[in-house]
Amino acid sequence: EVQLVESGGGSVQAGGSLRLSCATSGLFFSSYCMAWFRQTPGKEREWVSTIEVSPIGSTATSADSVNGRFTISADSAKNTLYLAMSSLTPEDTAMYYCAADRWSCNSVSYVKYWGQGTQVTVSS
Secondary structure, rough: OOOOEEOOOOOOOOOOEEEEEEEEEEHHHHHHEEEEHHHEOOOOOOOEEEEEEOOOOOEEEEEOOOOOEEEEEEEOOOEHHHHHHHEOOHHHHHEEEEEEEEEOOOOOOOOOOOOOOEEEEEEE
């Protein structure tokens, strides 16, 4: 059974940084794509970043809104996914979700496994 458990959320002032973690079990990073999504009340869940890990390296992609500020990474030895966030703005305030799927991680419609979420609040 695949399980995803996020941590690391909190409150930070604009311009600050946070690192989210997602502890995983029941999967191997080389067999799944891993991703982060976020959602604010009343809005659809939004894709943030995806990483695909292979024996020769990893490939990461990010939404334009976070490109250059957020960095996704994966530690296979620790079975943990990370999202390092910097230069945070109030617009980054959201519930952040860890996600995994065998085939596609860039759309809410395709992702099969979700964590419970961790709240990030950025104040101005």
